[in-house]
Amino acid sequence: MAKGSGGAKGGSAIGVPEAYLPAEDKEGAAGDLARSSETEHGKKRNLHYPPAPEPLPFGVPDNHTHLDFRDGLVNVNVAQALDAANAVGVPGVIQVGCDVESSEFAVRAASEDSRVLAAVAIHPNDAADLGARGELDAAIARIEALAGHERVRAIGETGLDYFRTGPEGRPAQEASFREHIRIARENGKALQIHDRDAHLDVVRVLESEELPEHVVFHCFSGDAALAEICNANGWYLSFSGTVTFKNSLDLREALSVARPELVLVETDAPFLTPHPYRGRPNASYLIPQTVRFMAGHVGVELEEYCRTLADNTRRAYGSF
Numbered sequence: 001m002a003k004g005s006g007g008a009k010g011g012s013a014i015g016v017p018e019a020y021l022p023a024e025d026k027e028g029a030a031g032d033l034a035r036s037s038e039t040e041h042g043k044k045r046n047l048h049y050p051p052a053p054e055p056l057p058f059g060v061p062d063n064h065t066h067l068d069f070r071d072g073l074v075n076v077n078v079a080q081a082l083d084a085a086n087a088v089g090v091p092g093v094i095q096v097g098c099d100v101e102s103s104e105f106a107v108r109a110a111s112e113d114s115r116v117l118a119a120v121a122i123h124p125n126d127a128a129d130l131g132a133r134g135e136l137d138a139a140i141a142r143i144e145a146l147a148g149h150e151r152v153r154a155i156g157e158t159g160l161d162y163f164r165t166g167p168e169g170r171p172a173q174e175a176s177f178r179e180h181i182r183i184a185r186e187n188g189k190a191l192q193i194h195d196r197d198a199h200l201d202v203v204r205v206l207e208s209e210e211l212p213e214h215v216v217f218h219c220f221s222g223d224a225a226l227a228e229i230c231n232a233n234g235w236y237l238s239f240s241g242t243v244t245f246k247n248s249l250d251l252r253e254a255l256s257v258a259r260p261e262l263v264l265v266e267t268d269a270p271f272l273t274p275h276p277y278r279g280r281p282n283a284s285y286l287i288p289q290t291v292r293f294m295a296g297h298v299g300v301e302l303e304e305y306c307r308t309l310a311d312n313t314r315r316a317y318g319s320f
Helices: 078-086 100-112 124-133 136-147 167-187 199-208 224-233 249-257 284-298 302-317
Strands: 062-065 093-096 116-120 152-161 190-196 215-217 236-239 263-265
Touching (some): 062 284, 062 302, 093 100, 100 136, 124 136, 152 167, 167 199
Parallel strands (some): 152 190, 236 263
């Protein structure tokens, strides 16, 4: 394979897309803020969206984003977000649900715009809260009703999260995870997994269930050992902007050993903005920043790498 181009720098920036410029930059009026202006560690965030990278030579979809989640100083609608992404070689997105409301939004967005496919689920942290209130079964029933829609191509994000949910909520998380696996299998949909600080138990559950054909570790957060488990089972590893972070040695080692045909890329926007814009609002138009880094890291020519990622995405979710 040829050596990669672009490397960690991510290509030349071409300016912030018009839709993402805050109101004061356009009309002198302040925008409204959706997420906190501080990080989890109390540091101030830069709330301006980063400039768009140089376009990719071949289109690569964003296989996990949240177009309904607000951040920064602007309110960008679905069409504006997709137009900005298209301009830099991101032809489509998987819009991902985390609860009933956001899952219904995902189905609507996918029905109204051919550049969107949907994923629907109850997030594991929400599963714990709903379980405590006795409302989990009803929520899962609604997800199952949505799962049959033709534009729904994945059940997710579902899984286990031991970072935000303590031991008291874990039984509900696991029960929900197993139900989502069943829904994905019975409907012939991919399974998008949220795995935070729970690698061993996620693998345990997966190995104990009959799985759908395609399993995706969204925002892969493991190391080379977990990557090898994914390799052995044919599970996809979806890398986000975190792979570009200076302290993400384990993720880069995982990317190095991952089978190329199992690698995907995502933003998880508006979260996890790639280096050098870490902490700022994220959007699907920043996919090229991460793709260039990944291609440079594994030493593959950029267009060839884009084609591989696009093929993998189509194989996992079908065509748009």
